[in-house]
Amino acid sequence: MYRFLLTINAAKVFHIQKLIVVFLLFCSTVSCVRNNKCSQQSVAIARKDTFEKEIRHIYDPDSLLTLYDKSLDEGNMVKQMVVCGKYAKVMRDMSDFSSSIKYNLIGLDIAKELNDTMEMVRNYNSLGTNFRRLGAFAEAMGYHSTAMELIEMFSDSTSSSALKNKAVTYNGMGNISLTMGYGNEAKKFFEQALSKEQLLGSHLGQAINYSNIGAIFHENNMYDSAMWYYNRSMQENVMAKSNIGISLCYESIGSVYEDLGRLEKAEEAYTKSYEAICDDKDMWHKMQSYISIGRINIKQKRFDKAKRFLDEALVVIRDMGSLELMADVDDMFYRYYKAIGNPEKALYFFEQSNTYKDSVSGEQEKNSFMEICISFEKLRNQRKEAILKERNIQQRIRSRYITILSCILTALLLAVIILLVHLQKNEKRRADILNDMNNIKNKFFSIISHDLRNTAISINRSVKILADNSPNMSATDCKNFLNELSLTTDTQVELLESLLEWAKIETGKMEFCPAAYDIGQIFEMVEKQLYKLLKDKRISIKSNIADEVCVEADFNMISIVIRNILSNAIKFSYPDSVIDVVVNEIGGNKVLVEIKDYGIGMTEQDIADCFRLDRSVSIKGTAGEVGTGLGLVVCREMLGKHNSVLNITSQRGKGSVFSFTLNKSIKPQ
Numbered sequence: 001m002y003r004f005l006l007t008i009n010a011a012k013v014f015h016i017q018k019l020i021v022v023f024l025l026f027c028s029t030v031s032c033v034r035n036n037k038c039s040q041q042s043v044a045i046a047r048k049d050t051f052e053k054e055i056r057h058i059y060d061p062d063s064l065l066t067l068y069d070k071s072l073d074e075g076n077m078v079k080q081m082v083v084c085g086k087y088a089k090v091m092r093d094m095s096d097f098s099s100s101i102k103y104n105l106i107g108l109d110i111a112k113e114l115n116d117t118m119e120m121v122r123n124y125n126s127l128g129t130n131f132r133r134l135g136a137f138a139e140a141m142g143y144h145s146t147a148m149e150l151i152e153m154f155s156d157s158t159s160s161s162a163l164k165n166k167a168v169t170y171n172g173m174g175n176i177s178l179t180m181g182y183g184n185e186a187k188k189f190f191e192q193a194l195s196k197e198q199l200l201g202s203h204l205g206q207a208i209n210y211s212n213i214g215a216i217f218h219e220n221n222m223y224d225s226a227m228w229y230y231n232r233s234m235q236e237n238v239m240a241k242s243n244i245g246i247s248l249c250y251e252s253i254g255s256v257y258e259d260l261g262r263l264e265k266a267e268e269a270y271t272k273s274y275e276a277i278c279d280d281k282d283m284w285h286k287m288q289s290y291i292s293i294g295r296i297n298i299k300q301k302r303f304d305k306a307k308r309f310l311d312e313a314l315v316v317i318r319d320m321g322s323l324e325l326m327a328d329v330d331d332m333f334y335r336y337y338k339a340i341g342n343p344e345k346a347l348y349f350f351e352q353s354n355t356y357k358d359s360v361s362g363e364q365e366k367n368s369f370m371e372i373c374i375s376f377e378k379l380r381n382q383r384k385e386a387i388l389k390e391r392n393i394q395q396r397i398r399s400r401y402i403t404i405l406s407c408i409l410t411a412l413l414l415a416v417i418i419l420l421v422h423l424q425k426n427e428k429r430r431a432d433i434l435n436d437m438n439n440i441k442n443k444f445f446s447i448i449s450h451d452l453r454n455t456a457i458s459i460n461r462s463v464k465i466l467a468d469n470s471p472n473m474s475a476t477d478c479k480n481f482l483n484e485l486s487l488t489t490d491t492q493v494e495l496l497e498s499l500l501e502w503a504k505i506e507t508g509k510m511e512f513c514p515a516a517y518d519i520g521q522i523f524e525m526v527e528k529q530l531y532k533l534l535k536d537k538r539i540s541i542k543s544n545i546a547d548e549v550c551v552e553a554d555f556n557m558i559s560i561v562i563r564n565i566l567s568n569a570i571k572f573s574y575p576d577s578v579i580d581v582v583v584n585e586i587g588g589n590k591v592l593v594e595i596k597d598y599g600i601g602m603t604e605q606d607i608a609d610c611f612r613l614d615r616s617v618s619i620k621g622t623a624g625e626v627g628t629g630l631g632l633v634v635c636r637e638m639l640g641k642h643n644s645v646l647n648i649t650s651q652r653g654k655g656s657v658f659s660f661t662l663n664k665s666i667k668p669q
Contacts, residue, residue, distance in 0.1 A: 048116075051082040059090055059281075081110040081119055088126055095283035095320040097130045104130065121147045121165045128172045133284055135323030135356075137176045144172040160200060167196035167205055174212055178219075179324065187216050207236035207245045211252060223256050230256070244285055247277035251289055258296060267296045287313050287325055294332050298339055306336055327356035459489060512641050514554050516665040519583055519591065520545040522555070526563045530570065537575045537623060541566075545583040551591050552665040557638040561646075564631040565595050565658045571621035572599035572656070590661045598655040607648050611636050 058064060064087040071079035084107030091100035104123045111119035128143035147169045151162055174189030190212045197205030214229030230252045237245030254269030274289045290313040297306035310332050317325045330353035337346035397404075466473075466481055473481070504510035520543075527534070527541055534541065551558075569579045580596040599622060602610075606619070610632045635646050639660050650656035 047078045048082055048119075051079050052086075055083065055086050058086070061087065061090055061094075064090065077110050077114060081107050081114065081116070084110065085119070085122060085126070088123075090281075092126070092130055092133075093282045093284075095133075095316075095322070097134055097321065101127060101130050117150055117153070118161050118165060121150050121169070124150070125165065125168045125172055128169075128176075132172065132176055132179070133322055133324070137180055141173065141176050144169050144176070148173075163196045163200055164202070164205075167193045167200070167202075167209075169193075170196070171209060171212065174209075178212065178215060183216050183219060187213060190216070203236045203240035204242050204245065207233045207240060207242065207249075210236060211245075211248060214252060218252070218256060218259075221259075223260060226256055227253065243276050243280060244282055247273045247280075247289060248285060249273075250276065251292055254292060254296070258299075263296060263300055267293075267300070270296055283316055283320060284322070284325070287317055287320070287329075291325075291328050291332055295335070298332070298335050301339070303336065303340055306332075310336060323356050327353050330356060459485065510557070512554050512557070514552050514642070516550050516667065517553055517555055517558070518667070519549050519551050519558075519593065519662070520547075522559055522562060523581060523583075526559060526566060529563060530566055533567065533570045537570060537573065539570055539573055539575070539577055539579060541579045541581055543581045545581065546585065548667055549583055549585065549591055550665045550667045551662040553642060553662055554638075557641060558662070561635045561638050561660075562593075562595075564635050568631060568658075569595055569597035569599070569656070571623075571625045572601075572619070573597045574599060574622050585664060586661070589664045591664050592659060592661050594657060594659040596655065596657045601652045601655050602648070602650040603652050607650060610648065 055064070055067065058067075064083055068080060068083045068087065071083060084103045088100045088103040088107065091097075091103070104126045108120060108123040108127075111117075111123060124143045124147035128140040128147065131137075131140035131143065147165065151166055151169065170189045170193035174186045174193060177183075177186035177189060190209045194206060194209035194213070197209060210229050210233035214226045214233065217223075217229060218226035230249055233252075234246065234249040237249055250269045250273035254266045254273060257263075257266035257269060270289065270292045274293060277286050277289055280286060290309045294306045294310040294313065297303070297309070310329060313329050314333070317329050330349045334346050334349040334353055337343075337349060463485070466478070466485070470478060523543060523545065533539075566579070573579060577598050579598075580594075582592075582594040582596070584592050586592045600619070602619075632646065639646050642662060644660050644662060647659045648656060649659075
């Protein structure tokens with residue numbers, strides 16, 4: 001109940017602050033002189049148009065960054081905003097989505113400060129495109145929805161700029177809907193976008209949306225209609241002189257021929273697609289062409305050529321980080337290795353492709369997507385009603401508004417001062433608690449939806465393979481296969497145990513019952529429990545524990561801590577090596593426990609991430625063992641109950657030392 005109230009209170013604080021900011025901005029806007037405001041806006045628009053013309057033909061990232069730095073020195077916010085937008089587009093075309101998003105956000109903040117609605121819309125749409133290409137469709141739809149809401153609020157929503165931004169927004173929503181499998185919704189969005197581009201007379205805009213509508217017919221196996229739209233798109237692209245558009249049209253036409261079984265015609269179209277875009281910096285669309293050429297050559301059993309294109313695509317796409325393209329290229333590698341008779345690699349890429357596909361179109365993503373679509377339509381209707389109502393009210397009360405507003409502002413400012421003084425003391429603490437809660441929740445669901453699910457799927461597939469092929473397998477092969485299966489189940493059991501221990505701690509259900517125990521006896525007990533792991537890797541534990549050293553500790557918790565650390569040491573130690581255990585009494589009535597291995601070690605970043613719930617470290621052991629990412633988190637929580645901390649010193653390639661202290665105790669009689 002306490003956590004629930006914290007969440008509600010934090011939410012109230014957020015909304016109160018948001019309303020305050022909005023209200024203050026509105027009040028300051030009303031107090032401005034209208035004629036002076038219009039004049040300033042006209043000057044700002046003229047300056048922006050001038051800067052856009054100056055950098056129209058600049059595509060070099062370094063040159064754009066130099067211009068941005070110069071605009072910072074000049075304090076010219078309009079120029080900063082324009083350069084940010086151009087740089088973000090160049091980076092997106094180069095598939096550097098991280099840099100593109102960064103400068104979109106900078107440009108968005110400047111646009112908000114300058115109150116430039118259309119520039120805000122452009123940045124929201126650009127963010128939507130970036131997140132769509134990264135496979136984050138719910139976030140992408142959210143940005144496009146925000147853009148559309150701003151356009152609807154814009155006073156001159158019928159201007160050419162507003163129409164263009166509407167077309168871009170509808171197109172982005174359509175692309176997301178099409179990828180998520182909502183063809184009917186996608187078609188409506190594309191038709192809306194096409195109608196706006198036709199009003200503007202934009203050849204490129206029409207080409208894009210003709211092609212997208214064709215893709216919907218193509219997906220429904222309506223090949224004649226699809227080809228009509230693709231050819232119409234080609235005509236518009238030729239008039240627009242768009243090499244990327246021409247390449248995409250050949251790509252789409254080739255796909256139709258491929259589906260119809262006309263492989264030679266398909267290869268011819270894919271080759272033209274590649275030739276049209278080969279010198280372009282737009283790696284996103286170029287990689288789609290590479291994948292198609294790889295696929296058609298696999299079907300024609302030209303495996304060397306297919307492998308060459310797919311290898312190059314794999315390297316580029318991994319750097320891009322696009323889940324959608326990673327799913328596609330891994331699927332092509334699965335087909336390639338299956339075709340050349342390499343089932344082991346085929347299975348690997350099949351699993352990789354499915355993992356990426358699950359990330360792109362999982363149920364949670366679809367639910368978020370639909371919620372945003374519903375919210376968008378609802379907010380849009382509410383906004384229209386609110387605007388009409390607001391205009392009617394303003395006409396009746398305009399003459400009295402300033403006086404009433406001044407009184408409200410005075411009362412509100414007084415209330416704000418009192419409220420902020422009261423809330424400032426607790427806001428940071430509440431934010432930290434909420435952040436911890438979200439990290440715990442996200443980690444829990446991540447383990448259930450990813451780690452447990454993937455391990456279970458792996459076990460299921462392995463059992464099926466063994467069941468289908470056991471008559472043809474030798475006893476040695478069966479034994480090796482079962483050993484691998486045993487390792488997988490051991491990993492899942494370890495994960496479940498860690499998850500249970502962690503859950504008990506977080507929910508307060510693990511009792512803390514400290515008493516006096518001989519630390520040496522605890523180590524002996526844990527060593528027996530880990531006998532099989534030690535024997536399998538021929539690792540010995542060298543103990544240097546003073547006689548009858550007793551500590552004040554909870555037996556179960558300390559046993560778990562020692563077992564987790566020793567298991568970790570065994571996992572990352574090389575076969576035929578030694579693990580040192582040293583227990584000594586130190587000053588301050590304390591006992592120091594040190595566990596040292598000579599294994600693969602960790603980097604400073606790995607150590608820093610060990611205890612982060614939002615960035616768990618899971619490095620494979622020397623025998624391919626897979627960790628859970630929870631063991632050290634559990635150790636930290638349990639040692640915290642003992643007013644102790646887990647210290648780690650490590651060096652990559654030389655091993656690690658884990659140490660902690662416990663209170664010394666008198667041996668029980």
